[in-house]
Amino acid sequence: MLYEYKLDISAEIAYARKWAFGRNPAFTDFEELGGDCTNFVSQCIYAGGAVMNYTPDFGWYYISVRDRAAAWTGVEFFYRFVTTNKEEGPFGEPVQLSEAQAGDVVQLGSGRSFYHSLFVVDTEGGIRVASHSYDAFGKRLSDYDFKQARCIHIIGSRKRL
Numbered sequence: 001m002l003y004e005y006k007l008d009i010s011a012e013i014a015y016a017r018k019w020a021f022g023r024n025p026a027f028t029d030f031e032e033l034g035g036d037c038t039n040f041v042s043q044c045i046y047a048g049g050a051v052m053n054y055t056p057d058f059g060w061y062y063i064s065v066r067d068r069a070a071a072w073t074g075v076e077f078f079y080r081f082v083t084t085n086k087e088e089g090p091f092g093e094p095v096q097l098s099e100a101q102a103g104d105v106v107q108l109g110s111g112r113s114f115y116h117s118l119f120v121v122d123t124e125g126g127i128r129v130a131s132h133s134y135d136a137f138g139k140r141l142s143d144y145d146f147k148q149a150r151c152i153h154i155i156g157s158r159k160r161l
Contacts (some may be wrong), residue, residue: 002088007048009103013121015047016040016130018140028065030073031133039073040132045090045119048103050157053081053089060089075107075114080150082120092154097141100127100151108146116146135150138155 019040023029027043030036042062046052052061053069060071060081071081082105085091092104100106100120106129108116118129118141127141140151 002145003099004081004158004161006050006156007050007090007103007154008047009048012044012048012103013130016044016119016121017137018102019043020130023132027062029080034073035116038075038078040130041117042072042078043118044130045105045154045157049157050055050090051088051089051159053085055087057131060085067121075117077152078117079114079152079160085158088158088160090154092152095151096155097127097149097151099153101153103150103154105152106141107150107152108144109148111147114148114150117149118144120151142155 008112030039053059054061054107062068062072071149082092083094084089100123102122104120104121106118107114118131121130124129128138129141130137
């Protein structure tokens with residue numbers, strides 16, 4: 001039986017604040033391996049209490065640099081996992097950017113694909129984000145240069161009882 005629950009957004013934001021300009025040694029830094037942005041977003045969500053989904057190929061988990069799900073570190077894989085997940089792990093839905101809330105994820109695109117994940121830390125007076133690969137905390141989304149953006153509202157997580 002799966003149990004659904006809300007994540008601790010305060011814990012996620014505290015994690016983002018602590019590690020936005022550094023790297024948690026418990027996780028590989030993917031900066032030189034294509035970027036660390038989605039890895040950082042996944043860490044924030046995990047810090048909020050999401051459980052990992054260890055489904056081979058299609059889950060959301062991190063054990064090591066060589067043993068992880070593509071959804072943990074890949075922009076498009078993360079989007080697909082979170083917006084279609086019916087099993088253990090975080091789940092959410094696409095929403096309009098105007099509906100973004102703290103704890104959500106914004107992904108930036110170039111017109112053909114999405115390439116960067118940002119963690120929403122505040123929406124007072126505009127969306128503010130934390131990120132890696134362009135390290136930031138509290139940066140205004142409007143300061144980024146992008147052609148398109150999508151928002152994933154993280155509803156919560158599920159775990160098996």
